Amino acid sequence: xxxxxxxxxxxxxxxxxxxxxxxxxxxxxxxxxxxxxxxxxxxxxxxxxxxxxxxxxxxxxxxxxxxxxxxxxxxxxxxxxxxxxxxxxxxxxxxxxxxxxxxxxxxxxxxxxxxxxxxxxxxxxxxxxxxxxxxxxxxxxxxxxxxxxxxxxxxxxxxxxxxxxxxxxxxxxxxxxxxxxxxxxxxxxxxxxxxxxxxxxxxxxxxxxxxxxxxxxxxxxxxxxxxxxxxxxxxxxxxxxxxxxxxxxxxxxxxxxxxxxxxxxxxxxxxxxxxxxxxxxxxxxxxxxxxxxxxxxxxxxxxxxxxxxxxxxxxxxxxxxxxxxxxxxxxxxxxx
Amino acid sequence: xxxxxxxxxxxxxxxxxxxxxxxxxxxxxxxxxxxxxxxxxxxxxxxxxxxxxxxxxxxxxxxxxxxxxxxxxxxxxxxxxxxxxxxxxxxxxxxxxxxxxxxxxxxxxxxxxxxxxxxxxxxxxxxxxxxxxxxxxxxxxxxxxxxxxxxxxxxxxxxxxxxxxxxxxxxxxxxxxxxxxxxxxxxxxxxxxxxxxxxxxxxxxxxxxxxxxxxxxxxxxxxxxxxxxxxxxxxxxxxxxxxxxxxxxxxxxxxxxxxxxxxxxxxxxxxxxxxxxxxxxxxxxxxxxxxxxxxxxxxxxxxxxxxxxxxxxxxxxxxxxxxxxxxxxxxxxxxx
DNA sequence: GTGAAAGCGCTAACAG
DNA sequence: CTGTTAGCGCTTTCAC
Numbered sequence: 158x159x160x161x162x163x164x165x166x167x168x169x170x171x172x173x174x175x176x177x178x179x180x181x182x183x184x185x186x187x188x189x190x191x192x193x194x195x196x197x198x199x200x201x202x203x204x205x206x207x208x209x210x211x212x213x214x215x216x217x218x219x220x221x222x223x224x225x226x227x228x229x230x231x232x233x234x235x236x237x238x239x240x241x242x243x244x245x246x247x248x249x250x251x252x253x254x255x256x257x258x259x260x261x262x263x264x265x266x267x268x269x270x271x272x273x274x275x276x277x278x279x280x281x282x283x284x285x286x287x288x289x290x291x292x293x294x295x296x297x298x299x300x301x302x303x304x305x306x307x308x309x310x311x312x313x314x315x316x317x318x319x320x321x322x323x324x325x326x327x328x329x330x331x332x333x334x335x336x337x338x339x340x341x342x343x344x345x346x347x348x349x350x351x352x353x354x355x356x357x358x359x360x361x362x363x364x365x366x367x368x369x370x371x372x373x374x375x376x377x378x379x380x381x382x383x384x385x386x387x388x389x390x391x392x393x394x395x396x397x398x399x400x401x402x403x404x405x406x407x408x409x410x411x412x413x414x415x416x417x418x419x420x421x422x423x424x425x426x427x428x429x430x431x432x433x434x435x436x437x438x439x440x441x442x443x444x445x446x447x448x449x450x451x452x453x454x455x456x457x458x459x460x461x462x463x464x465x466x467x468x469x470x471x472x473x474x475x476x477x478x479x480x481x482x483x484x485x486x487x488x489x490x491x492x493x
Numbered sequence: 494x495x496x497x498x499x500x501x502x503x504x505x506x507x508x509x510x511x512x513x514x515x516x517x518x519x520x521x522x523x524x525x526x527x528x529x530x531x532x533x534x535x536x537x538x539x540x541x542x543x544x545x546x547x548x549x550x551x552x553x554x555x556x557x558x559x560x561x562x563x564x565x566x567x568x569x570x571x572x573x574x575x576x577x578x579x580x581x582x583x584x585x586x587x588x589x590x591x592x593x594x595x596x597x598x599x600x601x602x603x604x605x606x607x608x609x610x611x612x613x614x615x616x617x618x619x620x621x622x623x624x625x626x627x628x629x630x631x632x633x634x635x636x637x638x639x640x641x642x643x644x645x646x647x648x649x650x651x652x653x654x655x656x657x658x659x660x661x662x663x664x665x666x667x668x669x670x671x672x673x674x675x676x677x678x679x680x681x682x683x684x685x686x687x688x689x690x691x692x693x694x695x696x697x698x699x700x701x702x703x704x705x706x707x708x709x710x711x712x713x714x715x716x717x718x719x720x721x722x723x724x725x726x727x728x729x730x731x732x733x734x735x736x737x738x739x740x741x742x743x744x745x746x747x748x749x750x751x752x753x754x755x756x757x758x759x760x761x762x763x764x765x766x767x768x769x770x771x772x773x774x775x776x777x778x779x780x781x782x783x784x785x786x787x788x789x790x791x792x793x794x795x796x797x798x799x800x801x802x803x804x805x806x807x808x809x810x811x812x813x814x815x816x817x818x819x820x821x822x823x824x825x826x827x828x829x
Numbered sequence: 830g831t832g833a834a835a836g837c838g839c840t841a842a843c844a845g
Numbered sequence: 846c847t848g849t850t851a852g853c854g855c856t857t858t859c860a861c
Contacts, residue, residue, distance in 0.1 A: 160853095161855060170832085172854085186830055203606050206603070206606035206608040207552055207606070207854080208855045211544055212837050212857090218554075218586070226568045239562075240589075243599075248603070249587040250584050269539045270541060292539065411776065412773075415776055437748075438745055438747075438748040442748075509849080520846075525846080543837095544839045544853095547839080607854095
């Protein structure tokens with residue numbers, strides 16, 4: 158590995174001149190510049206980015222904390238972050254936390270040790286340990302998808318989850334469904350509560366409600382969606398429709414219903430949330446709420462960039478638009 | 494941000510002592526150690542990892558090049574890499590290349606500039622630009638999932654793709670299918686060729702073959718699987734079975750078949766490859782080849798670790814076991 | 830237009 | 846057991 162010193166020797170100039178020739182060629186005489194370039198070529202010199210970063214005090218890395226990369230919704234968000242980061246000269250340090258608090262804290266600490274210049278948290282927890290909390294205030298931090306409940310507030314990029322769930326509720330009601338069941342996520346998640354509130358808004362406005370029995374808890378995995386639907390199937394009657402708080406649980410639920418020969422959408426409507434790519438290809442194709450995952454990622458990265466560079470942040474709470482996607486897993490209720 | 498110097502002043506010792514008290518406490522007198530620890534506590538000192546890395550000449554970062562993080566198979570491989578990396582003290586720099594050669598080269602260059610200590614390539618291309626090629630020999634590099642065809646050889650972690658496809662072929666033949674169609678990936682991909690060869694092995698052994706018409710090219714996306722199936726539907730007759738080279742294309746194909754009211758598996762069997770989680774939840778559930786994605790990732794990271802630390806590599810070509818997973822999308826042919 | 834020198838924060842070799 | 850010093854590779858004053 159050749160260093161700037163070797164190049165300077167080869168070219169017969171000082172290291173400062175090499176540095177200038179590469180960074181600000183206009184400050185260097187043409188002839189000198191050519192000597193330097195030739196020396197660079199000969200030696201195969203590549204500036205050591207580690208040294209550059211060290212001396213600038215910036216790593217040009219950003220940690221992205223994600224509960225599970227294998228979740229297609231999150232991986233789309235990450236793609237968005239990554240695209241925006243690359244155009245800005247930043248790289249992504251992937252922090253797949255698997256929901257584990259220790260891993261989360263370990264990654265978050267990178268923000269304190271200059272291994273990363275900022276953090277994007279896609280989960281609902283404030284990722285710093287108690288020990289780090291005080292220092293964490295200095296670390297550029299953005300929250301996306303979820304919303305951390307804490308005293309301190311951070312820029313958030315999210316969806317109008319309540320509005321989206323309300324829209325889905327209104328649509329299902331419009332289909333003639335009155336008995337709607339919901340498969341939720343972890344109840345301490347703000348977005349889960351928002352989506353539940355949204356659905357309740359819609360039902361309430363129609364003079365209906367959600368009984369405790371019809372609220373089944375999942376954990377956003379297909380397996381849990383499957384289990385949730387089985388639970389609903391064991392109840393006295395089948396609901397008219399199931400609203401699942403993400404597409405994967407909806408897909409799990411559809412499999413459970415199909416296993417019991419319940420027809421979708423004839424016997425029951427099923428709707429999801431997120432609009433992952435698979436949802437367009439399920440059988441039947443899944444009605445859902447589209448989240449602009451890549452855009453969420455890009456916006457989160459943009460906000461983080463502003464923070465990292467002490468630039469003004471137009472709005473610290475960004476709400477991106479949802480879209481109701483009607484496919485074949487829901488239909489007008491057939492009154493029997 | 495407090496530095497080691499501030500701590501040393503606070504504690505009334507030298508920076509070296511602070512460094513020692515933190516790294517090798519046993520080399521420091523108890524009393525001194527306590528003074529240092531107190532100073533650390535008071536100042537909220539966190540060692541600057543950037544400086545540490547710079548001075549050690551190692552970044553403790555590893556670049557993972559992946560064509561598409563949003564592909565669930567790759568994201569599982571990445572999870573495996575990430576798990577293994579974390580236990581070894583390395584972090585993952587995510588290089589989502591989107592199949593774009595420039596992005597690939599940009600990320601690969603990080604290996605030359607000490608931003609990363611090694612690379613794992615999940616795609617089939619040698620990622621360094623021509624300019625960088627000569628220097629690249631010094632960068633620890635591991636190839637997983639795919640196999641780069643080049644003069645130089647690198648550790649590879651992969652599946653017995655040919656054997657797996659052969660097993661699938663034998664199974665489909667065993668079902669009584671004689672007219673088998675294949676949805677491939679990019680034809681210049683070695684694993685695509687392996688899988689094609691494997692299928693041909695099986696057919697040949699049964700005195701059968703694959704006509705050009707029955708080989709339809711996709712690009713591993715659901716959309717392309719959908720299009721491929723449509724293409725097959727336009728041919729004079731329907732094949733007995735479709736073998737898709739990944740699950741996503743199989744899922745796309747199933748959607749296309751269903752749209753034409755072709756029944757699976759009654760009218761046609763469909764099989765995939767990878768065993769992504771969704772495959773267990775499709776309707777009908779997809780027969781496929783299981784690839785141990787996480788294990789592939791872990792092994793790739795382990796090999797890279799050996800390389801980065803100049804440790805011996807037991808075998809530079811690791812072939813991990815596949816498993817035929819028979820579900821409901823394939824069945825014994827009903828002779829009509 | 831160019832060189833010398835200091836410094837980024839930390840570790841390690843060497844003295845004492 | 847602890848302090849001094851040099852050095853990792855690069856950028857950036859400050860002189861000349």
